[in-house]
Amino acid sequence: MTRVELITVGDELLSGLVLNSNVARVADALGGIGLGLSVVCDVSDDIPEIVAALRTSCARADVVLCSGGLGPTSDDLTRDALATLAGVEMDRDAGLEEIIRARYAEWNVTVPDLALRQADVPRGAVPVPNSRGSAPGLRLSLGQTTIYALPGVPRELEAMLAEHIVPELAAGLDGPRPVTATVRVALSGESSIATALDAVDLSAVRVAYLALPGDVAVRLTGPAGAVAAAADAVAQRLGAAAYSRDGAGLPAVVHGLLRERKASLAVAESLTGGMVAAALTDPAGASVSFRGGAIVYATEAKAELGVDPELLAERGPVDADVALGMARCVRERLGATHGVATTGVAGPDPVGDYEVGTVFVAVDSAEGSRVIRRSLPPRRELVRTLTVVHALDLLRRHLLGLEPYELTG
């Protein structure tokens, strides 16, 4: 069994300034080849602290991943810690220096001297290419342990794991390569999914859950045949709530359904203030099916979109018919086949009789319209995030001819 430990370097992790989301990224990448993390250690930007953590991990692990502290500034100390740990000098790598200069040229910015620190390599270490940033990674063998130093920037870390480190680790593993399938599930809690899956035999695969607000990924890892069978069984057990089997997110799934139907979409957003549209324009190629939208944050903006002013005066901005009106008006205004709308109370204060967390989401098309009302946990960020999931899922179900998601227990 290969023991892997992770050291994450950065004062900002210890101060609580940022959540250490790289743990999930690393665990996810390792899970794909059937490996897991035994220990994660967060340490500050301080050479003796980094060295102590590396020494403790190297004494017991086969692989030590160390993320962060590879940038150009004076608090980026992982390179120096590795040199101290190994008792070696630091050399400046001419090839890396050239890559860094080229990357800055792409930005039309003169290379600051500090940035060239990123070309420094402890003697005996091997640089690992960074396809998304200027700080290269490093690989260093120490006794029986292989140390990988990785950037702390999430997208750079992800790319380096996928492109270099996971393939290198996989090459050293015996037996058939495990495969992974990710079933994604909208609007069901992690524990209700787990309870539902109690009835499914998943003994032949390793199961991991990754929970985002309103969106849970069930990751199945193991031999190819067992994973395919397990993904079938999981998707069947979870029914309409399981919206993808290849890890694709709701925006990509919705775009796929719209494209298949040669349909087009416009959105009208109140409390989500652009988040639904931002999610829909995240995938490349969004312009094939996405027309645009209206952010009607102020009540007058809803009237300007075409929602009946008498209805607005009578019911206020948080209302089922107002949501339906928004969906219809934005669809007509932008000449789309489908319209989606959100209105509700994100907080911190109630609106009229409506508590924080009350939201209405509507979909409108030539085939008909639909509106749902939900009471979400009364925290602003969560209300907005969950409303986006409800809007995308309502549209998905409408396109598939399914009933809207209903809260069950």
Place this chain on the structure above:
Amino acid sequence: MTRVELITVGDELLSGLVLNSNVARVADALGGIGLGLSVVCDVSDDIPEIVAALRTSCARADVVLCSGGLGPTSDDLTRDALATLAGVEMDRDAGLEEIIRARYAEWNVTVPDLALRQADVPRGAVPVPNSRGSAPGLRLSLGQTTIYALPGVPRELEAMLAEHIVPELAAGLDGPRPVTATVRVALSGESSIATALDAVDLSAVRVAYLALPGDVAVRLTGPAGAVAAAADAVAQRLGAAAYSRDGAGLPAVVHGLLRERKASLAVAESLTGGMVAAALTDPAGASVSFRGGAIVYATEAKAELGVDPELLAERGPVDADVALGMARCVRERLGATHGVATTGVAGPDPVGDYEVGTVFVAVDSAEGSRVIRRSLPPRRELVRTLTVVHALDLLRRHLLGLEPYELTG
């Protein structure tokens, strides 16, 4: 200086199943009395792993906090690990047993035998009351180190920290408490900021950088007087790029400037597809100054907003005058004093003669209008994210009567 380390126990942290948000809770509680975490270690639900982590931390820390693993189920092993570490027996505490029985009686539930495990105390340890749950905490002295075992459930952890542990630690501290100031900087790279700050004497404070795309936070920690002087010096050295000194983000800063001027805002977005509006509606109270906006992703949507169709036909959607037209039209349509607009090429493909990464950002108001053109690194996600920062920063500078940010290097 009191050294504090945190051990968080739980398989779910290592699998990436949940983010370790307790780090921020503990850091926040400790920060209030001027203490910080030196190391955080996540370990699995396994007695030898927990014991190894406790042993490593006890060898160097004055206080070791250990959260999680205090519940009633078979994977709750922190009590057993403490007994193993200290080499002592486990006793069932009659007082705790009574409290647990009373708590279950309150819920009208018979006490399961498993729940009574929570009344087990390693000999020599002292129970710490849990005002929000049934699992008590534990305090245990081992050599020079005090170990506190805390529940992993966030609200129970927070209450136990606030009611017992922080007061106990505070009672043992001498001297003045350190404070923190965070200067935030738009559109300057981490290394150019660090280079600029080479000229500033920051020896009396601790400096940490947190870099997001286009947005760097410089965090200064130390004695109150030194931190205030350092924040002044940093802000002065960085000039107009330093947009806040209290850690507030660009959306909050822009809202503050709009409110001071009794101004209002509307946005028109093409390539950012709602991200500017989503950022502006993130802070509570956004509706005071934010009216709404138009997401004009398709070219026809730009014409529908009121941008001159001949201009669009002649120049295409990526153009300085189109950006200016979008800002003016959305401002007029929504009756706002200020309008902001984005258009450009997010990729993956070029548009007309424009390469991926070419963007135009415009601001329009009664006092005048302004448009900037930028060439951003040609990666879709980064182009969109950086364009949001450019849009908010252009508006900020317009409101303050400053020139737009220019790339200097």
